[in-house]
Amino acid sequence: MHLLNTLYVNTQDSYLRLDNDTLRVLVDDETRLRVPLHHLQSVVCFGRVGVSLPLMHRLAEEGMALVLLDENGRFKARLEGPTSGNVLLRRAQHTQSMDAAFALGIARACVAGKVRNARQVLLRGARDSRSEADAAALTRGAQDLAATLRALPDAGDLDVLRGLEGEAARQYFDRQPLLVKADLRSVFSMDGRTRRPPRDRMNALLSFLYSMWMNDCRSALESVGLDPQVGFLHVLRPGRAALALDLMEEFRSFADRLALSLVNRHQVQEDDFIVSTGGGVSLKPDARKAVVVAFQERKQEEVQHPVLKQTLPLGLVPLVQARLMARAIRQESDESGLVTGYLPFLVR
Template sequence: MQLLNTLYVTTADTYLRLDNDTLRVEVEQETRLRVPLHHLSAVVCFGHTGLSAPLMHRLAEGGIALVLLDDNGRFKARLEGAVTGNVLLRQAQFGRVADPAFTLDMARACVAGKIKNTRQVLQRGAREAKSEDEAQVLTRLADDLAASLRALTEATSLDVLRGIEGEAARQYFIGLNLLVRPESRAVFQMDGRTRRPPRDRFNAMLSFLYSMWMNDCRSALEAAGLDPQVGFLHALRPGRAALALDLMEEFRPWADRLALTLINRGQLTADDFVLREGGGVLLEPDARKAVVVAYQERKRDEINHPLLAQSVPLGLVPLVQARLMARALRDDGAPYVPFVAK
């Protein structure tokens, strides 16, 4: 497999145009970057970005997704060419989502992957904690997540499953605050998960990182021939990429870990955020660039995939998992196994 590249455009008032078979990036009518189109799988634009019609046509013809997000990473639109993929696989996907037992099992696997990975974040934090009291709190919260994992096996409906997931997430975010170094907690403290808009700096970082993971998961599902709109854990809703959200659940802790790294290393400070009237919080443009660079670098990290029994770049893991999802939809004897870091 080849690690496909995504071009993230974060500078305000950038203009993108087609130059032969190259994408040209202009800021204030100056050329800042040229990228051959054959190097790209997607172009993701944050905030106000201009694009020429010839470029949009060429991206569609080349199967290169164009994704438009607002300044905080919230999805606005996506331009794609003709739908690709195996129609028989999609037919199997549509049939599976109509099967309540299969839907529940697939949703259970997605939640289990998320909880297992979040539990590892807390366990690691407990081992590295400087305070014995905080280590005990983190250990207790990790034990609570283990109890949530056991409860998943008894869930008899999607509503019960979602309730377990919601309570596990609440416990996890309590612990996440303790993983921020003490001297940064006054600035990077969250009171649970908030979004649309994020209400604090930590949540603003998480929303931004989640949006990039979401785009990569959606692209991975499309590459595997699946319909990202038709999922199992997340309810079907017009405009919602439910299956991409399902797949992203197991990767959310990787976004959390990167956010903690950026905070604890002092790579982002209070000055890197804008506090808006009404309580919303937004990353400054230069801070968005720093997060994008850190995200791209993290995707190159080699990760041991337990099912493949080999290491792969983290950025390729969504593609691997999308193919495992496709296998589970085709084959009754191959249940979906989420990616859990070791």
């Protein structure tokens, strides 16, 4: 699958080799794909994918990155030659992070993606609700988030923007319990967002799903050569992957929707959690496995990407968004010659 001149290899036990000026993908010694090297900027391999040494050498010579991720999309390694633009991209990223206007623009896009996608969750819940009172409350919540979206362009600095984002999150989580089926709310109710540790079952489930999306976003950023530690919306702190947190904002709604689906369909139940004496709540090992399986299955579902104008698995969207963010940081122009800012992935 080609995304922005990157070849993503998902088929397990496949093997990549060099055939003159062509990359050949073999599965069980059968050629499944041939790609001229001049069509590629990089190659990303998921899981058990073999790569011949001659192909590694050629990719390095041509300045094309070879990125190795595990089957879950977590970053493992990156091979690149001496002509790679990785250092230049990171220098541009560090420079742009200190430009207040540029940082505010990227941060505003991240918040807009988060709030707009959260609003879609509430609107869908209102449409599906069997209670008129719940539907009305969810609709009011969606209207509140719409007001936040209208206010974002007037946010003059990061502190104001973060205040709007925080208020939108509070409004969203105030309505989130109404998305749980009525007979399950006593078990899966939540009084706002809590973490470190989560204080109820729904927060524990959300935290686990958020952590997996966080890992995917960090892997995606490293795959395209960005520094996951240097972000725009989130404050820089030692050991904090601020840019990965920035990128993850637009994917939180996918975690929320999966959590609600697992709960409402009884795939995750009351006894799947451990409540510690200190009040913290966590998933049991078997429940964690079930959630991981559901997460991986959800990532295989195809979505329409509004920028690429093509259908692709949800699991590849963070990689596409990371490359779009790299383009914005480089201030590259589009096909019409215009320099565009970062465009978040929006849920329909």
